[in-house]
Amino acid sequence: MRRVLAACxxxxxxxxxxxxxxxxxxxxxxxxxxxxxxxxVKGSGVHDYYGFGVGLNLNRYVGVELAGDHFExxxxxxxxxxxxxxxxxxxxxxxxxxxxxxxxxxPYAIAGAGIAVTDFNDRKSPAFGxxxxxxxxxxxxxxxxxxxxxxxxxxxxxxxxxxLFAGEQTLKVAGASHRVNASTPLASFSVRMFYPELHPTPVxxxxxxxxxxxxxxxxxxxxxxxxxxIGPGIEARPLPYAIGGKxxxxxxxxxxxxIGRYFGVEVSVEGYEVAMALKNVGSIGEYxxxxxxxxxxVRYPLLDGRLVPYLIGGVGYGFVEFNDRKPRxxxxxxxxxxxxxxxxxxxxxxxxxxxxxxxxxxxxxxxxYSPGHSLQxxxxxxxxGTLQGVVVTAGLRVYLFEFGR
Numbered sequence: 001m002r003r004v005l006a007a008c009x010x011x012x013x014x015x016x017x018x019x020x021x022x023x024x025x026x027x028x029x030x031x032x033x034x035x036x037x038x039x040x041v042k043g044s045g046v047h048d049y050y051g052f053g054v055g056l057n058l059n060r061y062v063g064v065e066l067a068g069d070h071f072e073x074x075x076x077x078x079x080x081x082x083x084x085x086x087x088x089x090x091x092x093x094x095x096x097x098x099x100x101x102x103x104x105x106x107p108y109a110i111a112g113a114g115i116a117v118t119d120f121n122d123r124k125s126p127a128f129g130x131x132x133x134x135x136x137x138x139x140x141x142x143x144x145x146x147x148x149x150x151x152x153x154x155x156x157x158x159x160x161x162x163x164l165f166a167g168e169q170t171l172k173v174a175g176a177s178h179r180v181n182a183s184t185p186l187a188s189f190s191v192r193m194f195y196p197e198l199h200p201t202p203v204x205x206x207x208x209x210x211x212x213x214x215x216x217x218x219x220x221x222x223x224x225x226x227x228x229x230i231g232p233g234i235e236a237r238p239l240p241y242a243i244g245g246k247x248x249x250x251x252x253x254x255x256x257x258x259i260g261r262y263f264g265v266e267v268s269v270e271g272y273e274v275a276m277a278l279k280n281v282g283s284i285g286e287y288x289x290x291x292x293x294x295x296x297x298v299r300y301p302l303l304d305g306r307l308v309p310y311l312i313g314g315v316g317y318g319f320v321e322f323n324d325r326k327p328r329x330x331x332x333x334x335x336x337x338x339x340x341x342x343x344x345x346x347x348x349x350x351x352x353x354x355x356x357x358x359x360x361x362x363x364x365x366x367x368x369y370s371p372g373h374s375l376q377x378x379x380x381x382x383x384x385g386t387l388q389g390v391v392v393t394a395g396l397r398v399y400l401f402e403f404g405r
Contacts, residue, residue, distance in 0.1 A: 023103035023150055026060035029194045033065070034218060034396075035160065037188035046071045046184055047084075053192075055095065063095040067112065067142075069164065075120075075180045077173050083123035083132065085171070087182050089116035089140050089164060104150045106158075113141040116166055118182065121241075122286075122324040129327065133172040138182075141165040146190070151400050152358045154194040161187045191216070191398055193359050203305035203354045210261045212403040217254035219364065221393030222247035223272050226367070230287065231375060231383035236274035237283060248272050250391050256297065258399075261305075264297040268314075268346075270368075274387070276322065278377070284329025289370055289387045291318040291344040308360070309351045318344030318370035320385065335376040342372035352397060360397040365390060 033053035038046065048071060055065025070088045074081045091114030099106045120134045144162020151157060166182035222243050228236050242248050249272060256266025269292050276287040293316030301308050319341045322334055348366020355361055371386040 023153055023198070024057075024060070024097070024099040024106050024156075025103065025153075025198055027057070027198065028059075029057045029154075029196065031055050031057065031065075031192050031194045033190055033192040035069075035188040035190045037186065045073045046186065047074070048072050049186060049188065051186075051188065053093075055093075057194075060099065061097060063097070065093050065095055065110075067091050067093050067110075069186060071184070071186065073180070073182070073184070075171060075178070077126065077178055080126045081124050082127040082130075082173065084121050085134075085180055085182075086119050086121060087116050087164075087166065088118075089142075089166070090114050091140065091142055093142065105147070106150070106156065107145070107147045109143075109145045110160075110162060111141075111143045113139070116140045116164075116182070118169055120171060125325065125330055127173065128330050130174045131172075132174075134169070134180075136169060138166060138169060140167075144186075148190070148192060153198040154196075154356055155358050155398060155400065156192045156194075157400075158190050158192070159188070160190055161185065193396075193398060195356065195359075197356050197358075201357055203301075203357050210258075213258040213399050214401040214403070215256050215258070215266075215397050215399045217252075217256065217266070217268075217395055217397045219250075219252040219254070219270070219393040219395035221250050221391065221395075223250045223368070223389040223391050225274070225389040227386070227388055230274075230276065230385045230387065233279050234375070234377075234383070234385070235277045235279060236287065236387065237277045239273060239275050239286065248274055250393060252393070254295075256295075256397075258297075258299070261301060262299055264299060266295050266297060267316075268293050268295055270391075272391075278328075282328045283326050284332060285322055285326050285334070286324040287385075287387070288321045288323060289318060289344075290321070291346075291368070291370060292316050293318075293344055293346055295346060306354045307351070308354070308362075309349070311349050312364070312366060313345075313347040315343060315345045318342055318373075318387075320370075320373045320387070322375075333376075333378050342370060344368070344370040346391075348391070352395075358399040360399075361395070362397070363392070363394050365392045367391075 035051040037049040051069040053065045053067045057063040091112040093112030097108035146160035148156040148158025168179045252270030254268040258264040271290040273288040275283045277283045295314030299310040350364030352360040352362025369388040373385040375385040
């Protein structure tokens with residue numbers, strides 16, 4: 001642990017020594033925050049935690065924001081998990097901060113109150129054929145703290161820990177009431193993006209040769225299947241929560257590097273799920289595809305570098321997972337050897353607009369293809385499962401560092 005702390009301190013000092021205009025300020029500025037976490041607090045039982053914040057810094061020390069936090073816990077009855085219990089909390093919050101280290105390092109405290117909506121979903125086998133009732137709205141509150149570091153005058157990265165007070169909720173299983181404790185600590189990594197910049201510069205203002213620019217990307221959208229057959233007699237169908245009842249959600253993150261003005265590389269981690277169905281039987285569970293793909297990106301900046309159309313494509317690794325078995329699949333033996341992996345390929349195009357020098361928003365569409373995932377049902381013949389479709393996403397690209405200037 002001491003070595004980790006020493007390394008973190010050394011990295012902090014190195015970053016602080018890099019000449020850059022990166023600081024908090026007393027200016028009135030709006031921001032958008034993205035948060036991502038999971039079971040980061042031992043014993044919390046929190047899974048699939050993500051959140052956002054939309055806020056306003058009123059002055060150097062005080063700000064207000066509207067925070068949204070979503071996570072899931074796994075309730076148990078008689079010691080057995082019966083499904084997933086989702087909580088979505090939305091809260092107005094006050095944020096008190098004290099910038100130091102040249103206004104680049106900013107610890108802060110937050111507190112607020114709001115409401116949370118809960119729902120029971122993706123039941124497990126102990127709850128098959130049993131009536132489970134819950135979908136409620138409840139008052140909630142939160143207190144917490146965080147610390148963030150400014151990489152640019154409008155980009156800050158950090159960590160946040162807060163406690164959500166949600167009390168105990170009632171879940172009715174087969175007519176009997178069971179208590180579910182929805183109060184929990186929430187820990188996350190975050191990126192906060194401010195507008196406007198304190199020291200605005202043209203996007204295309206860098207001298208030749210153009211610098212290397214390191215970025216992180218976030219994408220969210222949907223996938224349109226180009227073939228609904230996973231294998232013979234096995235179909236990919238929309239999930240119950242699919243967009244418009246037809247389009248399954250798609251999500252992804254990326255880390256990349258712009259090399260000069262026209263070329264770049266990135267590693268993209270993406271995923272989506274479909275409902276797996278047997279013909280003449282119906283849905284038996286969910287089938288997820290996760291891909292890790294190195295991609296090349298060819299760009300052509302326009303409008304002084306603010307508007308950037310691009311082509312993107314690559315070949316990498318894909319693996320699948322069968323999960324959230326449904327009642328119609330309760331008695332089926334399903335062997336999924338997809339974790340051994342197969343290849344995944346992507347090819348597409350996008351366009352983005354630089355809102356500031358360090359933040360670009362855009363849309364992207366590409367073809368995703370991953371075949372050769374072994375699947376066996378009821379000890380029948382092994383089949384090669386294939387997932388493919390056209391992915392359409394909206395996203396943000398956040399530039400964190402520049403090199404070579």
